[in-house]
Amino acid sequence: MTTLAPTHDPSLPPSGDDASLTEFGYRQELHRSLGRYASFAAGFSFISVLTTVFQFFAVGYSFGGPVFFWTWPAVLAGQLLVAACFAELAARYPISGAIYQWSSRLSTPSFGWFAGWIMVIGQTVVVAAAALALQMVMPPLWSGFQLLGGDPSPTSPTGAANAAVLGVLLLALTTLVNVVDNRVMSLVNRVGVTAEIVGAVLIAVLLLTHSERSPGITFHTGAAGQSGLLAALLTGSLTAAYVLIGFDSAGEMSEETHHPRRTSPRTILTALGAAGLLGGLLVLGGILAAPSLTDGRLASDGLSYVLTSSLGDGVGRVLLADVVIAVAVATLAIQTAACRMLFSMARDGVLPWSRTLAKVSPRTGMPAGPALVVGAFAAALLLLNFASPDAFLAIGTTCIVLLYLAYAMVTGPMLVRRLRGRYRGAAADGTDETGRPLFSLGRWGLPVNALALLYGLFMTVNLAWPRAAVYDPAGGHWYFRWFTVLFLAAVLATGAAYRWRRRTLALDETPQAPHPALPAPPA
Template identity: 25%
Template sequence: MSEANSGASLKRTLGPFSVLLFGLAFLAPLIVFGTYGVISQASGNTTALSYAIASIGVIVTALSYGRLVKVFPAAGSAYTYTRKMLSPNLGFMVGWAALLDYFFIPMLIWLLGASYLSMAFVDVPQWVWILGFIVFSTVLNVLGIQVANRFNILLMVIQLAIIAVFISLCWHYIVAANGPGGLLSAKPFFNQDVPFATTMAGAAIAAYSFLGFDALSTLSEETRDPSRTIPRAILLVALIGGVLYVGSSYFMYLAHPAMAFANVDGAAFEIARMIGGDLFFAVVLAGIIIAHFAAGLSFQASVGRLLYALGRDNQLPRKLFGVLHPRYRTPVFNILLSGAFGTVGFALTIATATSLVNFGAFVAFTAVNLCALRLTFDAGVKDGAGLLRGVILPIIGAITTGWMLVSLDKDALIMGGIWLGAGVVYLACRTSFFRSPVPDALA
């Protein structure tokens, strides 16, 4: 690797359409099919309502991100906002928590993609697929955001086409079985025998499908006119994701209302085979693998930018994390580190990785909503937000995302708490047990 140049800067090459596609790639819309069975089981078969609740929390949080990114168009996302609006110590801790999300999501996505490939090629060890995902994604991200962007366009078109065909086949199957009236039902949203707490537990898992919409803010320094483009893209991605996820789960329930599946992890594949035969089953499987590659590519780019922001601000060792490659103008060390971390997937289960991802994301989402609330009362910054957008919506967002945080399973809360404890120890060492200021960017 060539010597990095700390004087280089990220290159602004992304326009509105590219940013929107990156956001959708972060979401990997086909993931709704991969997680449908798990959420159905956790929510007591009220999957559509769980997705609707998660959508509300995410869309309100997207509005908070949109306000903050206009004021702070930097690559650090929730870390930067909390550091600026609340306190440097809290900013570091939110950034530390977000690392769970950003670090584990590429690994989790590569792990999931490898597991689906193993279904198709049973004789190939899973670690071979994981390694293949890591190497290919890392090379593309090192070469730069423009190279990764070209792949995203193609991969997103394929994903959206498969979703459209899936919903169309569900529609046709439902009408054939129950007539046109079968398309309208409240059952995917309401079951009087299912406690609301059970639906919330499903929403805490369903929110995983949205993770990534916030990562768009880490691309602020590579986007043209970021204060205008990024807020719009974040909100559009959250809205599009909500419509796709609620709609897909609604029609999947109507096509297959029973919660019994031969394999919960492969529930959507059973529905795909039921409505479209073996050929469509293969198409959905291929599409989900493509979706996971696209999402892994985008998330690895994002974790590289978050680490770069932490290094540039001297929160992490600047000589390693806060520099860019002189030719590619990408944080090469951070991208390579993310790729190397992906090999942890050889030893982790999907359930463990998902829990850690959700913990870090919900901490960041809650902090961002609190930052947006604080922004409303900041005399030095006037963003024109009134009572609804400046006070009520951030409070709703903080309550919803905080509720989903405490709705995670016990193991996730314990492991997340241990991670936060490690962050407190690291911060204490960097600040002489909080007697010195948090390390800041050097002049």
């Protein structure tokens, strides 16, 4: 495996935003065409409240009952702490592959490599999980979308298999868009996010105006929370934890964004804030407008059941069509983020087939290799649904644990540098492209960073905890109960084996170009 030298060409004078890359030793290859709204759309569409709330509402309610609503503001507050740390870093390191780049510069290249490795595997799993969400909305929209016949519930054998088929078809489409052109991808993303925001606002308003009960019901666990309030909240938090991730995608797209030092920090925070507000209203509206909280349908069919039964079949189907758009755009955005992570790592020559994965088409401004790899691996993961319906939940939980761990591998080294006095994070560190001070947490940086790390580690353990009732409800499949832990161990072992093999081969090869030096954080 050869190590690539930096792609910076000193003969090309930097101009405007391109100077953000030349100082890090890279040249501008991706087309810089995204404005502020497109950057916001990148983060918002990854979160995609319509996709994920419709997909995992039933899971949260089935384990927490109405009280699971309160896990939403709790998780949102924790994620805002993480997002604030990321906003500081996005202003100082506006580079694709944000988690990998930030972790490498805050700690060591090896530690940063594992953060990037875990993140890109997690993102690929999220792509598969997002594509599965079509099963929650397309068969209720029209029975003809149940291509394999039988029970359309995603936890049934026929529903799980149909979800895999629909997901593979969607992945073929998103992979094509990710290869065609940067501007096409951005246009599809912006239009889709606009449709999703309008749809989410409309659904939330309609549900809240069709309430069957008062908000006080959210203080009750109901029959779903038989194991106690704390257990209901810890398990029910899976829904909010799954939804409120991916806000860092605005940072992933920094090399394609105009004025990234100024734009990306703000769009990271606004994307999470907007998604958090809309998602919370959707969860609350679903609980209040459900025809019944005890007939079992809310814990099995989720918001699709509430929409069609409370708002009428006609209005419900129109809104479900909007959710289908949101699912497609979310899958596209997540795949794009994973592609940028692969591209960024390959550009440094630290992945197999780096030269192919780092190749960018001068015409389209898109790295086609990563799009094909992510699409193929995500499609392969969907085949697990044919083996068992429980794979649906196992896949979804695994991906969020990986992302939470990767986030902690950024906030952790960041906190260590703050405590050692080697990271200021102050506005005095420099100015953005408009001459204004960089985004900074100021004196709040240390407490925010510490709380962000503690929250991230706590949620990682909480979500990975091998609860039999969550991961193996039917019993007899111990590997589903331990799926997240086993998958994480496999990811780390595979990464360690690759790096050991790479170092071993390097000893027998001719001298190579050194890995590009990583600039130190602000001292």
